[in-house]
Amino acid sequence: MKKKIALSVNAGSSSVKVSVYDVEFGQAPVQLAEAQISGLTSPPPTLKYVRDGKTVIKAKEVDDNIEGQRDAFSLLLETLVEDEDLPQIKSKEDIGIVCHRIVHGGDYSKPQLISNETYEHLENLNDLAPLHNANSLGIVQLCIRALPTANNVACFDSQFHSTIPEHIRTYPINRDIARSNKLRKYGFHGISYAFITRSAAEFLGKEPDEVNIIALHLGSGASACAIKNGKSWDTSMGLTPLAGLPGATRSGSVDPSLVFHYASDVGKLSPASTSDLHISRAEEILNKESGWKALTGTTDFGKIISSAFSSSSSSSEDDDDHEVMKLAFDLFVDRICGFIGSYYVSLRGKVDALVFAGGIGEKSPQLRAAVVDQISCLGFQIDDEVNNKNEIRNMVEEVGKKGGLDEPRVLVVQTDEQFEMARACAEDAEFW
Ligand SMILES: Nc1ncnc2c1ncn2[C@@H]1O[C@H](COP(=O)(O)OP(=O)(O)O)[C@@H](O)[C@H]1O
Numbered sequence: 001m002k003k004k005i006a007l008s009v010n011a012g013s014s015s016v017k018v019s020v021y022d023v024e025f026g027q028a029p030v031q032l033a034e035a036q037i038s039g040l041t042s043p044p045p046t047l048k049y050v051r052d053g054k055t056v057i058k059a060k061e062v063d064d065n066i067e068g069q070r071d072a073f074s075l076l077l078e079t080l081v082e083d084e085d086l087p088q089i090k091s092k093e094d095i096g097i098v099c100h101r102i103v104h105g106g107d108y109s110k111p112q113l114i115s116n117e118t119y120e121h122l123e124n125l126n127d128l129a130p131l132h133n134a135n136s137l138g139i140v141q142l143c144i145r146a147l148p149t150a151n152n153v154a155c156f157d158s159q160f161h162s163t164i165p166e167h168i169r170t171y172p173i174n175r176d177i178a179r180s181n182k183l184r185k186y187g188f189h190g191i192s193y194a195f196i197t198r199s200a201a202e203f204l205g206k207e208p209d210e211v212n213i214i215a216l217h218l219g220s221g222a223s224a225c226a227i228k229n230g231k232s233w234d235t236s237m238g239l240t241p242l243a244g245l246p247g248a249t250r251s252g253s254v255d256p257s258l259v260f261h262y263a264s265d266v267g268k269l270s271p272a273s274t275s276d277l278h279i280s281r282a283e284e285i286l287n288k289e290s291g292w293k294a295l296t297g298t299t300d301f302g303k304i305i306s307s308a309f310s311s312s313s314s315s316s317e318d319d320d321d322h323e324v325m326k327l328a329f330d331l332f333v334d335r336i337c338g339f340i341g342s343y344y345v346s347l348r349g350k351v352d353a354l355v356f357a358g359g360i361g362e363k364s365p366q367l368r369a370a371v372v373d374q375i376s377c378l379g380f381q382i383d384d385e386v387n388n389k390n391e392i393r394n395m396v397e398e399v400g401k402k403g404g405l406d407e408p409r410v411l412v413v414q415t416d417e418q419f420e421m422a423r424a425c426a427e428d429a430e431f432w
C-alpha cells in the first residue's frame with residue numbers, strides 16, 4: 001500500500017493556498033491542514049491556518065515583506081514544517097508530492113510530472129497568464145530546491161476546457177496565424193470547475209456526465225462556465241485569463257481598440273517586464289491597472305459590497321464612495337448576467353443548476369441575490385432566508401427555492417482546487 005504526504009499549492013492572483021493531505025494511491029486524499037495567505041493585492045496580507053479541521057490562526061496580519069506569491073509560499077511552508085502539532089511533516093523530507101496549480105497549461109490535457117523539459121515548455125507560456133504562471137513557476141523552483149525528495153506535479157487550470165468545441169474556441173482571425181501562434185480560447189479556473197461539477201452532480205443525485213451547469217467562479221479573477229453533460233462547453237476567459245468578467249485588477253472584456261485610446265505607446269514593453277515575464281504596457285494596463293482597483297480604489301470586493309449597501313453616510317466623500325461602489329457592484333451583476341443568459345441559450349435551456357463559487361461567490365449573499373433576481377425570467381429563484389445565512393458551512397449548499405422538477409436550482413459550492421489537484425495526483429501512478 002503506497003502512502004505519501006502531499007502538498008497542493010494554489011497560487012491565485014491575490015492569494016496562495018496550501019493544503020496538506022495524507023494520500024494513498026487511488027484513494028480520496030485526507031486533508032490534514034490548510035494554510036493560506038490572502039489579500040496580496042490589498043495589503044497587509046493575512047494568514048489563516050487550519051489543522052485537523054480546527055482554525056489555529058484566523059486572520060493574522062503578516063508583515064509587508066511578503067511581496068508576492070513566492071514569499072507567501074515560503075512563509076506557508078515554514079508554518080507547516082514548524083508546527084509541532086502537525087507530526088506528519090516533521091521535516092521537509094516528509095513531503096512526497098507537491099501538486100502545483102499552473103493556470104495556463106497550453107495544450108496539456110493531463111497533469112504532468114515536472115521535468116526540465118516540462119518546465120521549459122511551461123516557461124514559454126508565462127506571457128499568456130501574466131498574473132499567474134511566472135509566480136507559480138517561481139514556487140516550483142523553490143520546491144525543487146527546498147524539497148529534494150518530492151515529486152513536483154503541474155495541474156492545469158486550462159485542462160478542463162479541452163472539451164470546448166471548435167466553433168466556440170476559435171477566434172475569427174487568420175487561420176494560419178491562429179494555428180502557428182496557438183491563438184484560441186483556452187479557458188481557466190478549470191481545476192475549480194472540475195471540483196464544482198463532481199460536487200454539484202453528487203448533490204443533485206446524478207452522475208457528473210448527466211449534469212448541465214452554469215458555474216461562476218468569482219474571486220480575484222472571475223469567470224463563468226457552461227458545463228454540458230459534465231464537460232466544459234464554453235467559458236468566459238480566453239487565450240489569457242483577461243477576457244470575460246472583470247476582476248480585482250483586470251478589465252475583463254472591453255472593446256479591443258480601447259487600449260490604444262487609453263494611453264500612447266501601449267505596444268512597448270512595460271518597464272516592469274522581467275526575464276521571466278514580458279509584458280507590454282497594454283497588457284499591464286488591462287491586467288494590473290483596471291478592474292475594481294481602478295474603478296473603486298480597492299481590490300477587496302467585500303469592502304465594495306459593504307459600502308455599496310451602507311445606507312447612512314456622514315460626509316459627501318462617503319456618498320461619492322457609496323456611489324462608485326454601487327456602480328462597481330451593478331456593473332459586475334450586469335456582466336455576470338450577460339454570460340448566464342448567453343450560456344442558458346447555448347445549453348438550450350437545459351440547465352440543472354446555477355453554481356456560485358470563489359471568494360465572492362461563496363461569501364456574498366448580496367451579489368447572489370442581485371444576480372438571481374435579474375435572471376428570474378429564466379426560472380431561477382433565490383431563497384432569501386437560506387441565502388442570507390451568515391456563513392455557508394456545507395461543501396454544497398442550496399440557496400435557491402426548490403420549484404418544480406424542471407426548475408433550475410441555485411447552489412453555492414465551496415470550491416477546493418487544492419483537493420481537486422491532490423485527487424488527480426492520487427490517481428496517476430506516474431507521480432508515485
Ligand atoms: N465577505 C466577502 N464578500 C465579498 N467578497 C469577498 C468577501 N471576502 C472576500 N471577498 C473577495 O474574495 C476575493 C478572493 O477570492 P479568492 O477566490 O480566494 O481569490 P483568488 O482569486 O486569489 O484565488 C477577494 O478579492 C475579495 O475581494
Ligand SMILES: CC(=O)OP(=O)(O)O
Binds near residue numbers: 011103219241
Ligand atoms: C485564472 C485566475 O484568474 O485565477 P485567480 O482567480 O485565482 O486569480
Ligand SMILES: [Mg+2]
Binds near residue numbers: 219220
Ligand atoms: Mg483562485
